[in-house]
Amino acid sequence: MNAPLAHRTLRLPHDLPLDSGRILPRPVIAYETLGTLAPDGGNAILVFHALTGDQYVAQVHPLTGKPGWWANMVGPEKPIDPARHFVICANVIGGCMGSEGPASPNPATGRPWAIDFPVITIADMVRAQVALLDALGIGRLLAVIGGSMGGMQALQFASAYPDRARAVIAIATTARHSAQNIAFHEVGRQAIMADPDWCGGRFLEAGRTPVAGLAVARMAAHITYLSEAGLTERFGRRLQERDSVTFGFDADFQVESYLRHQGLSFTRRFDANSYLIITRAMDYFDLAHAHGGSLADAFRGATARFALVSFDSDWLYPTSESKRIVQALVAAGAHASFVELKSPHGHDSFLLEAPELARLVDGFLRAVETA
Amino acid sequence: MTPLPPRLAVVAGLVPEGATVLDVGCADGRLLRYLRDAKGVDGRGIELDPERVSAALAHGLSVVQGDADRDLADFPTQSVDCAILSETLQATRAPHLVLDQLLRIGRRAIVSFPNFGHWRARLALLLGGRMPVTPALPESWHETENIHLCTIRDFRALAEARGARILSETYLAGDRRVRLHPNLMADHAILLLGRAEAPG
DSSP states (O other), rough: OOOOOOOOOOOOOOOOOOTSOOOEOOOOOEEEEEEEOOOSTEEEEEEEEEOOOSSOOOOOOTTTTTTTTTTTTTTTTSSSSTTEEEEEEETTTTSSSSSOTTTTTTTTTSOOOOOOOOOOOOHHHHHHHHHHHHHHHHHHHHHEEETTTTHHHHOOOOHHHSSSEEEEEEEEESOOOHHHHHHHHHHHHHHHSSSGGGGGGGGGHOOOOHHHHHHHHHHHHHHHHHHHHHHHHHTTTSSSSSSSSSSSOOOBBHHHHHHHHHHHHHTTTTHHHHHHHHHHHHHHHHHTGGTOOHHHHTTTTOOSEEEEEEEETTTTHEEEEEEHHHHHHHHHOOOEEEEOOOSSSSSGGGSSHHHHHHHHHHHHHHHHHHH | OOOOHHHHHHHHHOOTOOOOOEEOOTSSSSSHHHHHHHHHHHHEEEEEEEHHHHHHHHHTEEEEEOOOHHHHHOOOOOOOHHHHHOOGGSSSOOOHHHHHHHHEEEEEEEEEEBBSHHHHHIIIIIOOSOOOOOOOOSSSSTTTTSOOOHHHHHHHHHHHHTTEEEEHHHETTTEEOOOSHHHOSSSEEEEEEEETTSOO
């Protein structure tokens, strides 16, 4: 992996109980903030990141040197604007950008948690971030927002802490992982665990990195973030710096070269055990299950205004999943809005420059702020 | 607060202060906004066009992108005081089922629609032998979204057949109210409906 980075962190003042029944002793939470908290605290927005995201939502990433993962949504003149909002974004527990995760030292042994890190849930991730808010003295938020796994956290937050945010924005997400979602994640996990350099999970101590396995996991997942039309438009059957196929297994096609690059560069910034832990948490996510199978019951008593957004080319968390959530919100009597936006870019649409999405979030937030 | 055009003003007049409302086909939420600001109404909307939904959200309204034919089933029974269907009935695939849903969701339903029995429409068909293009129905037959046009008498018969009770009826010709021979003289109708088996 990488040399240790100096992330901004806070060690929670108490242990964190987990859904599994295990306890995470006083976990460290790495987080970033932007803007200034209003005297009444009413301008705070908690941004939840997705599977491979982190707390560097709009800042240059300290490892990759690239712009923040949601610089299209958060920043000057953007819908979430540090000039107006106090933005908090924390690395999820189980992650690898400074929050307590498999690469952190296990206080019981002093060695990395590795595969002994507890299997966590989306609810555990949210519980940790609410504990962070408590530690920072932030009460009721203006909004929580997230896409993909970030959207799952936003929904979980709304369900578990119904009075804690005035607005909930959940984009390109789902209230439960489908068999297909779980299946793709399982491919990724098996690829990691099949890599001899995974060393039964103890690769850090062995001084090795399961590069090949983690890269394959990322490549398989990356395909699910794009649409067929998007891939065709971008790569078609074009060859990679050659005039004809080579009758071998080199990356003849541009799409192969692209995927290999995506896979390899991912291994330089992500911990393989974090990938296992976080994908597992997503697979376990089923918001209705915790409420006797009724998704509407998960939102009873919700006081927030909800905005759900899906993209028509997203086949990972398709519009039908957002509509299920909206149905449940409507049945629960919540104030819910829903829009399906057009985009050729599949699930990844929520991260890309999307004027319609920006306009929608901006209008929605401003209306909540002035209400 | 900008005043409403006459047809929407009639609809708004039928909504009690502080009521809960579902506006089906709410566009950018003009009526819902007025009802909220003027009458303290707690409103929700359904709208097909994402841009209009987005505009409604920016006005602080709760609007779900969806269509009257498919998505009304998601709304709980008797969950609002007024279910409003304004200038949308004639564009639905199954107006009778949409009417059923309105009467299920709302304790009252308010339906407004263009009257195909208006003399201009009759005259166009009688003299021109062509599908009418009138101020109330400005698009030609092949490009209009109005696939289920009806007359006032048609609608009254449908309402009765679906177990609705007509509680009030307002007929307009342009901006003016029509009292005599509405099926001939009115280009728009606005009806307040309740359910026959649950009067009052």
